[in-house]
Amino acid sequence: MKAHHSGKIRDKSTMVAASVAFLISTGCVVVWLYYFHSTEISRDPNAWGVFATYFSGILTPILTFGSVLWAVKSLKAQIQSSQQDREIAEDEVRFRHAVECLERGFNSIKTVVGPDQNHFVRLEWLTSARWLEAGAATAELLVTDVYKELYESHKELWKNSFRELINPSANPVLNQPSIYGQVGLGRHSILGLEPHSVYVVFAFMTWNRDDEIDEVEINIDDISPAYIGPRLYLQGFSRD
Template sequence: MRRVAVEASTKQQNTVKNWAPIAIIALITCTTAVAAPWLWQFSASGLSSSTSDWGVFGDYFGGVLSTVISALGFIGIIATIKTQSETISTQLSGIAQEKEIRDDEVYSKQSLECLNEAYKKLLSPDGGLYKNRIAWLESARLIVIAQNLAEKIRSDSMRYTYKAAEKLIRSKFSTILNPDIHPETMQPSYFCEMDWARGKEGKGQEPIEKTSVYVIYTFASWQSDDQDELDSIKDIIDFKHINQRYFGARQFLEHG
């Protein structure tokens, strides 16, 4: 709020500075326009000793200048109203912008918390991949909620920061779902087979819901429209930037 008030005050001061020279020039011009005909007509005449002549002179200047001054005053009122209107608009715009920033921070924070919680839902007590229908459903729901919150972020800078944090969490999903770590997920039966041991106890494990599988694996997958930050570096690779201690890497970059 303080920044908004300072901006509004600065803008108002600048407006006053811009209008002041115009008002002074207008006053001088009007005064000259009023005085010039009188001076032209009576410049050759001496000063009158008659009070009635001075009365006529005063009535002339007073009548004409009062109209000019009234007009300038009216213009000043309009300028003041316009300045105040611009100041209020600036303040309202600043308040809206600050509210948007606060909202973006909340959306970003809550979205990232949902993604982290969604990842935890997939972890079994021993740190592996949790094969549980409910856990997968809850994880998928949290991912969808996080994505909906992220769509509400308007600021480009906040969205860029959010995307960077989102990629870190996505890499965690990619790791826990990596078939090299959990080769059992390479088979469709992993997602649909029953846990017969629990079934004998009347606690049969139901197959994992297809929707949850789709949501989770889609989030963990690199999409074709995702920008790769390394693309901007491919054309500027210079092995000389690598310390000579890393001889193998330098040779690889130099000779391929």
């Protein structure tokens, strides 16, 4: 896509340069005819040499300048395309690493959280939190919109995986503060889970306050009449 765009720029520059050259050439002929229209066409080669010198003296510097401008524009387009290609290539590496960090964060804590697992192994929670932070730091370096959006979509998928794994509703013991460590010992206590790791994991799992789904307008006309129940339920929420 980028190469096609730069090609269109070069084609446009070429057309502009050709149009300018044509107009200048036509202008030279018009000026010559204006001053020498009453002069008969000469059969003297020397006269035609003077005529050619006239055209050459006017057109050569202008066309040379135009060629330089075209070359500069073409070079700028190539440099810009090269920079964009490099940004995309670098973002692809960053994106893959950021998503891999989220996956590793999940896999780290998955080994200790589960029905038959010891939920609170300090090292595994620390490792998980560090991977999540590494992923977030790498995502901050993304510069292209497409990879930013891709990362956010993958991030939401991994958030759901964390929520399904660490689910206080399914496992009420997760709502007891004492199981994370003795309350009131301070942030530097070596007993229980490291508090920063607990914060990072649960903050990652938390729903964003600004949820895009809140911006969706409900219109029951978009739902098939075959779905009677949902249509009746949504009537009170549908826009007028």
